[in-house]
Amino acid sequence: MTDFVQGPCTVSPARVFAFADYNVDGSFHENSEIYHNRAYSYDEDRTWVENMANGLPERGRNLPPCERCWAPQDKWVTFLNHKLASPLGVAAGPLLSSQWVRLAASRGFDCMTYKTIRSHYHPGHGLPNIIHLQVDEQLPVSGPACKGPLYARDRLPGSGVGLHDLKPGASMGIRGDGLGGGSSGMLAITNSFGMPSLGPEQLAEDLPAAAAALNPGQMMVVSITGTPGRPGLSFQEDLVLAARTALAGGATALEVNLSCPNVGASHVALYQDAPAVEALLAGLIEEVGRKVPLVIKMGSFPDCDGMRRVLQAAGRTGVGAVSGINGISRRVELPGGAGPALGPDRPTSGVCGDPIRAAGLEFVTRARQIIAAEDLGLELVGVGGVTQANHVMEYLQAGADIVQTATGFMWRPNLGIDFQRLWASSGYSVQRADGRGGRG
Numbered sequence: 229m230t231d232f233v234q235g236p237c238t239v240s241p242a243r244v245f246a247f248a249d250y251n252v253d254g255s256f257h258e259n260s261e262i263y264h265n266r267a268y269s270y271d272e273d274r275t276w277v278e279n280m281a282n283g284l285p286e287r288g289r290n291l292p293p294c295e296r297c298w299a300p301q302d303k304w305v306t307f308l309n310h311k312l313a314s315p316l317g318v319a320a321g322p323l324l325s326s327q328w329v330r331l332a333a334s335r336g337f338d339c340m341t342y343k344t345i346r347s348h349y350h351p352g353h354g355l356p357n358i359i360h361l362q363v364d365e366q367l368p369v370s371g372p373a374c375k376g377p378l379y380a381r382d383r384l385p386g387s388g389v390g391l392h393d394l395k396p397g398a399s400m401g402i403r404g405d406g407l408g409g410g411s412s413g414m415l416a417i418t419n420s421f422g423m424p425s426l427g428p429e430q431l432a433e434d435l436p437a438a439a440a441a442l443n444p445g446q447m448m449v450v451s452i453t454g455t456p457g458r459p460g461l462s463f464q465e466d467l468v469l470a471a472r473t474a475l476a477g478g479a480t481a482l483e484v485n486l487s488c489p490n491v492g493a494s495h496v497a498l499y500q501d502a503p504a505v506e507a508l509l510a511g512l513i514e515e516v517g518r519k520v521p522l523v524i525k526m527g528s529f530p531d532c533d534g535m536r537r538v539l540q541a542a543g544r545t546g547v548g549a550v551s552g553i554n555g556i557s558r559r560v561e562l563p564g565g566a567g568p569a570l571g572p573d574r575p576t577s578g579v580c581g582d583p584i585r586a587a588g589l590e591f592v593t594r595a596r597q598i599i600a601a602e603d604l605g606l607e608l609v610g611v612g613g614v615t616q617a618n619h620v621m622e623y624l625q626a627g628a629d630i631v632q633t634a635t636g637f638m639w640r641p642n643l644g645i646d647f648q649r650l651w652a653s654s655g656y657s658v659q660r661a662d663g664r665g666g667r668g
């Protein structure tokens with residue numbers, strides 16, 4: 229079935245993945261759950277609390293074993309002083325606990341970011357948390373086109389009700405093929421979880437278990453955030469507590485999430501506020517030291533100057549890397565004027581998956597130019613819309629040091645393995661578009 233071996237590998241173009249959701253030609257099997265928009269690593273009909281309690285869904289637990297192609301060690305890449313077997317990882321979000329980290333580590337991903345943790349237990353929002361969208365083009369990040377709503381499609385997770393039941397006759401663009409709305413084949417979702425988190429006691433057990441699930445050539449970054457309005461604590465003091473929990477659990481790098489589009493008006497654009505970013509990072513480093521490198525997670529920037537100011541600020545504080553982008557914040561509505569899809573208290577949410585790839589690539593291209601021109605010494609993580617192996621190559625060509633995926637990880641069980649094959653066939657290297665060398 230497979231010609232994949234540990235060490236230098238041979239690659240057969242005729243390889244067919246043994247996965248029940250796929251036909252032999254790689255298309256989705258019409259009886260598969262993925263065919264019906266089901267993530268293999270997450271149950272969209274249940275809350276984060278229920279997913280944590282139940283563990284991986286059956287379809288994620290019962291994936292056929294895959295044999296991965298491992299690069300020889302002299303072809304491994306360096307990221308934040310760690311040796312990674314390849315430049316692909318999973319972004320903050322889909323890896324809820326050590327069980328999910330173990331899954332990613334076994335399916336072709338090497339830089340695993342543990343879902344954003346807080347200083348305290350937080351259950352997050354009720355359902356729905358994930359809604360599929362009718363989108364068939366790349367989303368802009370600035371200009372009037374950003375103001376208009378995007379529309380939900382297909383069933384409402386958790387309700388057991390299809391949107392067509394709510395709005396009889398509405399055109400939903402439902403193909404039921406798990407490939408997104410319209411005829412574009414886009415995997416497009418919005419997510420709104422309210423950043424749930426385990427508490428420090430549970431994390432003290434689970435973070436070391438997650439680190440223990442890694443193989444040589446892999447690393448775990450822990451994503452952290454502060455919470456505004458904690459009694460007696462500033463956002464920064466609360467962030468420091470989360471950082472201490474992550475460090476005590478054995479994090480080898482910390483990712484500071486400054487970009488979640490759902491945290492509320494006062495922090496919507498924290499990552500765009502250069503003085504605030506500098507003060508926050510300097511304060512964090514003063515409290516927790518420089519034992520492990522820091523990454524900052526950003527969203528997209530409407531203009532180059534704003535990005536330059538923030539990258540300069542990050543460079544001054546000695547941060548190791550910047551990562552972008554997070555989901556693009558948009559209004560998400562039910563079709564036919566039926567109102568906000570997530571309910572009246574959540575009119576906007578982060579859009580992820582295929583439609584944000586152009587914005588993510590633009591972030592990486594601009595950031596790479598600024599980092600090089602200003603000699604900032606920052607490493608760069610490319611995120612956004614990576615749902616196929618060749619998307620990873622596009623990000624590396626645009627200047628990313630490593631690439632991560634969230635939505636692609638959850639809905640595309642073979643993405644990591646497919647990329648490892650492509651990476652091998654490229655000779656474990658890629659030429660950057662700016663001609664300044666490349667990965668590998």
Ligand SMILES: Cc1cc2nc3c(=O)[nH]c(=O)nc-3n(C[C@H](O)[C@H](O)[C@H](O)COP(=O)(O)O)c2cc1C
Pocket residue numbers: 319320321322343344419421423451485488525553554555580581582584611612613614632633634635636
């Ligand atoms: C289900 C889900 C949960 C997410 N949770 C977080 C989170 O806790 N912290 C964070 O920084 N980003 C979070 N994100 C954003 C992703 O890290 C990523 O920036 C974004 O989804 C764009 O990448 P994608 O197009 O590959 O999904 C989440 C994304 C998804 C899909």
